[in-house]
Amino acid sequence: MKLHRNNIFEESYRRIMSLKRPDVLKARLWIEFESEKGLDYGGVAREWFFLLSKEMFNPYYGLFEYSATDNYTLQINPNSGLCNEDHLSYFKFIGRVAGMAVFHGKLLDGFFIRPFYKMMLGKQISLKDMESVDSEYYNSLKWILENDPTELDLRFCIDEDNFGQTYQVDLKPSGSDMVVTNENKKEYIDLVIQWRFVNRVQKQMNAFLEGFTELIPIDLIKIFDENELELLMCGLGDVDVNDWRQHTVYKNGYCPNHPVIQWFWKVVLLMDAEKRIRLLQFVTGTSRVPMNGFAELYGSNGPQLFTIEQWGTPDKLPRAHTCFNRLDLPSYESFEDLREKLLMAVENAQGFEGVD
The missing domain is CATH 3.30.2410.10 (Hect, E3 ligase catalytic domain)
Structure with missing residues (x-):
């Protein structure tokens, strides 16, 4: 691929998504930057993954957002469709790039919340996974788990904020009419976790996995746990x-x-x-x-x-x-x-x- 550095995201997207046979991406990578001489013995391809990662995962594009209050751990933006009407096509592209990185032994420059890797593996997300992402929410749910919430008059619904507008979302049919009690609180917590990490971004994750599994069969990564998968995709990094x-x-x-x-x-x-x-x-x-x-x-x-x-x-x-x-x-x-x-x-x- 011959690309311009200053338009690496869009040019890579057009080239990779125009392929009718994605297995072509398993061939030897040959990346060249416009107006730059040099053979690609791996170094330019490595740089391409690094530079493209910076763009793909930049919250400016609205596909991903930083989790909680830090500015380095990423999660899928549940409102990505409002930022980009072709967002699912872009998530499929990002999945293909991630699959290429794993196939060719290269690394992505981006680190995701633990539930992202668990979703890739089809594993259940637990209350414990929420703590490092949203401690306030985690503490609220933990309190409910350890106490009787009946008098709080909680319902099986969630208030969701979309660009300043608040909408009520039922966690199950007629959820707004169902009170959370000591008997059903575990179901409520499980549904909140499912909503927080899975339901809101399921379409985006499905598109990502569609692209990823065109290069890497899902069974091959299921031998890993979520921590090992993170290292496979993003590398060890340097710890000083x-x-x-x-x-x-x-x-x-x-x-x-x-x-x-x-x-x-x-x-x-x-x-x-x-x-x-x-x-x-x-x-x-x-x-x-x-x-x-x-x-x-x-x-x-x-x-x-x-x-x-x-x-x-x-x-x-x-x-x-x-x-x-x-x-x-x-x-x-x-x-x-x-x-x-x-x-x-x-x-x-x-x-x-x-x-x-």
Whole structure:
């Protein structure tokens, strides 16, 4: 493909979507930028994926938006159709590009909320997944789960805001006439989560998957969990341990010179790149580090530095609060004990009660 740098999004869209046989995209990638000499031995193709990602995922185009209050974790914009009437065609294009990246071993420069990867895998999205995306909503639903909501007079409906206009959406037929009680609150919470993450963007996700699966059969990615799929599509990235360490807060008796904290950073330094990313995913909910480093790390309520708090007894595994980028770390009695329990917590984060 021969493209102009200053029009990379639209030109790539036209070229890729004009193909009648998408399997052509599995052929060797040959990218050339107009007025630039040079053979593409992989470097130009890598740059094309990087530059195109920046454009495709830019919220300016209305296809994606940043989640919660951060400015680096993406989610599908449920109102994308109001921004671009051809939005489903663009989502299919983005799916094809994502499939090309996986097929050719290249990476996309964009990081998505965990439910995005779960939707790709056809997995159930849980209340736990909401915490790192929208902590206010998460706390409200968690309160309902743990208390009797009958007196709140909640109904099986949601108020949805569209560019300043508020609409009432039933979560099930005649939902506005049904009161949420202690008996049906679990169904209500499940329906809210389904609405928040799935129903509003189902058409966009279907279009994305249609493009993606033209290159990568869905069965091939179902061997991964959502964290592994993120790494497959977006890569490990670089984690600067010194920067991480300099911008970490300690609470409840811990400080930089505490033996347990010294052991913790020794474990991190001894980890390979993938283990470090998995630790980051465990505590923050994403493998993404902001462009300007850990100093600008966000939680779901705004700026929130990585935090390690003393908690629990040495027989417990560490636990994580992705909403606050916080690791609750017991005061272990040896380096070996800390290393063993930290790795166990990180590797078993799937369905693990230590993450909320």
